[in-house]
Structures are given as C-alpha cells and as structure tokens.
Amino acid sequence: MLQTVSEWLWWDRLWLPGNLSWSDLEDSEDHIYAKTSHLYAAVPCAFCLLLVRYLFERYLATPLANVWGIRDRVRLKAESNHVLESFFCGQKRAPSQADVRSLCKKTSWTERKVQLWFRRRRNQERAGLRKRFCEASWRCVFYFFAFIYGVVALYDKPWLYNLREVWAGFPKQSMLPSQHWYYLLEIGFYLSLILSLTFDVKRKDFKEQVIHHIATLTLLCFSWISNYIRIGTLVMVVHDSADILLEGAKVLNYAKWHQTANIIFVVFTAIFMLTRLVIFPFWLIHCTWVYPLELFPPFFGYYFFNVMLCILLMLHLYWAALISRMLYKCLFSKLEGDDRSDEDEDDSDTPEERNHKLNHKNGSGTRGRANGH
Incomplete structure (x- = not known):
C-alpha cells in the first residue's frame, strides 16, 4: 500500500510537464539536478541555526541590550491560587x-x-522587552546576510533581468552551487522558526505566521524537487529585502531611538508595498502563471505552485493592512511597537x-x- 501511495505521489504527470519523467532529470557530466534527498540536509542546518541564534542572542544581542539600557519591566507575580x-x-x-x-x-x-x-x-x-530585542536582532542579522547572499548569487544571472529566462530549458536546468546553498540556508531558517515557535514571542497573528512558515517551506521544498529553483531564488530575495528593515526598525525602537526607527519603518513600508504587492504579484506570479503556458500545457505542479504563491499573496495583503495602520500611527501619532503584540x-x-x-x-x-x- 505504501509503495502504491508513493508511486502515485511521485507520478511524473503530477509534477513534470509534457512527456518528461524523473529519469530525464538524472545527473550527467554537464547537468546536476536537485534531489529530494538533498532536503534532509535542511534538518541539521535548522539545528545549527538554532545554535547560532542562541550564541548570537547570548553573546552579542544581550550585551548590546545592556549597552543601550534595554531592561524588562518589573512584573509582580500573581500569588498562588x-x-x-x-x-x-x-x-x-x-x-x-x-x-x-x-x-x-x-x-x-x-x-x-x-x-x-x-x-x-x-x-x-x-515576553519581556529584552527577549523581543534579541529575537528581532537575530532576524535582522539573518535577513541581512541572506539578502546579500541572494543578490551576489543572482546579480549576473540573465533571469534576474529577463523573467522569460526563468523557463528557458525548463525543467532541464542544471543546479548551481550558489542556488544549492541559498536554498539550504532559507529552508533551514524557516524550519528553525517552526521549531522555535513554542518559545518565540507569540503575536496576535500567530496563526498567520504558522501558515506563512508552512506555505514558505512547502513552496521551497516543492520548487526544489520540481526544479523551480530560478523562480524560487527570485521569490526569496524579494521577500528578504523588506524584512531587514522591519526587524531593524524594531531593534531601534526597543533601544528608544524612536525617530530613527520611525524613519526606517516608513522606508520599510514603501519597500514592502513595492516588493510584496507590486513586484511579487505583477512580476513573479505573472512569470509563473503566464510564461510556462507558452512552453507546455498546464499540469498539477503548475497549479499547485501558483496556488501556494497566491496564499502568500493573501498573507501579504493581511500584513499590508496592519502595516498601513502602524504607518498612520507613525506619521500622525506615536509608534512604539508592533500592533501584533x-x-x-x-x-x-x-x-x-x-x-x-x-x-x-x-x-x-x-x-x-x-x-x-
């Protein structure tokens, strides 16, 4: 029974276009393809990132919080009843x-x-203020280095400037070492976020965050297995660009650099709206929705990938509403944090x-x- 389920799950017609089969994506001298087995490396990568995060928060973020005078509010404990x-x-x-x-x-x-x-x-x-500061600091640093790595990996690629090149020769596109490590880093990071949900700061959009992490991991894993790697790297770098500023604004806000934090938040809002509500739907989703049909008829994997991208877009619209409300407070009143908490x-x-x-x-x-x- 398990063999039957496995054969159906990995049926060529579900995930590959035309008359192609998984045997067509076997490694050769000049082509190396992503394999499902490669994803197992994301698990130790996630635990390594959790260790790095622990060390970062303990030996870098916490001393920085001390320098900036970030203290938890004294809380009176509820008596036993x-x-x-x-x-x-x-x-x-x-x-x-x-x-x-x-x-x-x-x-x-x-x-x-x-x-x-x-x-x-x-x-x-x-959660106390210092915990929020350490968490925001870690995410800011990760998004910064991930974005820089993504730009370095993509700046000389033709599909960054011409989205039709994303599908040139698809799915027989050889995987590059830079793509391999970029994917491994991002999958490991989002897996680490899921593993740390129980002790991370819980916000009002906790359920939406869980949906986002699961949808992102699903997209990354599917795009890896089905060789949607070129469009996957573009989606990742677009998303990381705004997250750096969001976490950076939080860090400065906790340090009571409110004016600087507000300025960065305004810039973040502009970049978020541009990348998540303009570039993402009108460039990237258009690229995955329209251009493939010029090369091959639609198949299940084509619909699955686009539906997952649309789920991310719906989450972006939800967060855009929250961000717009926070921007209003930033410009016309006083923004001291995140409406989600x-x-x-x-x-x-x-x-x-x-x-x-x-x-x-x-x-x-x-x-x-x-x-x-």
Whole structure:
C-alpha cells in the first residue's frame, strides 16, 4: 500500500510537464539536478541555526541590550491560587464581569483583587522587552546576510533581468552551487522558526505566521524537487529585502531611538508595498502563471505552485493592512511597537480606569500608542 501511495505521489504527470519523467532529470557530466534527498540536509542546518541564534542572542544581542539600557519591566507575580489558575489555564485568560463575580464567590476575594490577579497572570505570559530585542536582532542579522547572499548569487544571472529566462530549458536546468546553498540556508531558517515557535514571542497573528512558515517551506521544498529553483531564488530575495528593515526598525525602537526607527519603518513600508504587492504579484506570479503556458500545457505542479504563491499573496495583503495602520500611527501619532503584540497591563489600573485613560487619550488628541512588540 505504501509503495502504491508513493508511486502515485511521485507520478511524473503530477509534477513534470509534457512527456518528461524523473529519469530525464538524472545527473550527467554537464547537468546536476536537485534531489529530494538533498532536503534532509535542511534538518541539521535548522539545528545549527538554532545554535547560532542562541550564541548570537547570548553573546552579542544581550550585551548590546545592556549597552543601550534595554531592561524588562518589573512584573509582580500573581500569588498562588488554584481556583484562578485552573480558570486561567482551562477557560479564559480574560474573564468577563460575570466570571469575575463567580470567581469572587469561590475564592472569597474582592472583584478588584481577582482582576488584579488576572492582569498579573497575563503579564507573566508575555515576553519581556529584552527577549523581543534579541529575537528581532537575530532576524535582522539573518535577513541581512541572506539578502546579500541572494543578490551576489543572482546579480549576473540573465533571469534576474529577463523573467522569460526563468523557463528557458525548463525543467532541464542544471543546479548551481550558489542556488544549492541559498536554498539550504532559507529552508533551514524557516524550519528553525517552526521549531522555535513554542518559545518565540507569540503575536496576535500567530496563526498567520504558522501558515506563512508552512506555505514558505512547502513552496521551497516543492520548487526544489520540481526544479523551480530560478523562480524560487527570485521569490526569496524579494521577500528578504523588506524584512531587514522591519526587524531593524524594531531593534531601534526597543533601544528608544524612536525617530530613527520611525524613519526606517516608513522606508520599510514603501519597500514592502513595492516588493510584496507590486513586484511579487505583477512580476513573479505573472512569470509563473503566464510564461510556462507558452512552453507546455498546464499540469498539477503548475497549479499547485501558483496556488501556494497566491496564499502568500493573501498573507501579504493581511500584513499590508496592519502595516498601513502602524504607518498612520507613525506619521500622525506615536509608534512604539508592533500592533501584533500585547503590551504589559498596569497592575494599578482596573479595566474601567484603563478604558477611561484610553478614551481620554483618543478624545484629547494626545498621541496614541501602538501595542508594544
């Protein structure tokens, strides 16, 4: 049964155009093709990147945070209470007013004390500022070097300047060493992000991030196996270009270089909109959607690859909406973080007091504040 499933999964007609078969992509003296077995190297690469990340954050990012005076906010720990802890872990992190009254009866606590316990307990779950700084620093450094490597690997390639060259001789296109290492680095990185999801900062778009990482890994692996490597490298370098500035703006924002961070964020927004909403759909997706049909009839792999690219595009549209909202705050109020994350709640404020303060800020024209990343 497993053999039958494997034969169907790797059926030539699913992944290759025309009358080609996998035997046509066997290595020869002048042609070397990507193989599925090569992808196994991404697993040790991911663990190596996790080790490098640990060393980077411990011996570079943390000392830099000390130099810039980046400190975690002092948080008061919620006192031990089995009833409230069970409710927090098993039902809701933010109880309604009716829930608070019910819990008051079970614990013999006042409403204010119960609300204070939940605020402190929620704060305990939030990542500290130094952790966010270290994470953003690591991603900024990785995206920077990955982008530089991508530019070096592509600057002299004809398909960078003429997208029709992406499909010249497809799929019998020999894999270059620079492409091999570029793919291995990117696949290993996104695999490391999935492996580190449990201890990374959890943002409000956590589910979208998981979908993005899985879609990206699927695209990278499929494009590797089916020899869509030329278009794959173009997609990677386009995506990395904006991510450098985003993570860099976060780093500077945590260091309280707010004006510089805002300027970089404005530049990031322009590059994000250009690369993700213009170049990606109107150049790259157009390249994968239109040009192949001039050479061979559509097949399953053709549709699969384009659908995955469209899923990425939908995620870009979602993030473009968030970025536009943050840009508005950057230009017309005060941007202090990332709308995708929660900031610490003040132990001294009740929900009614916090709502009153928020309404007062919004109504008086005082600068608002984005949730701290």
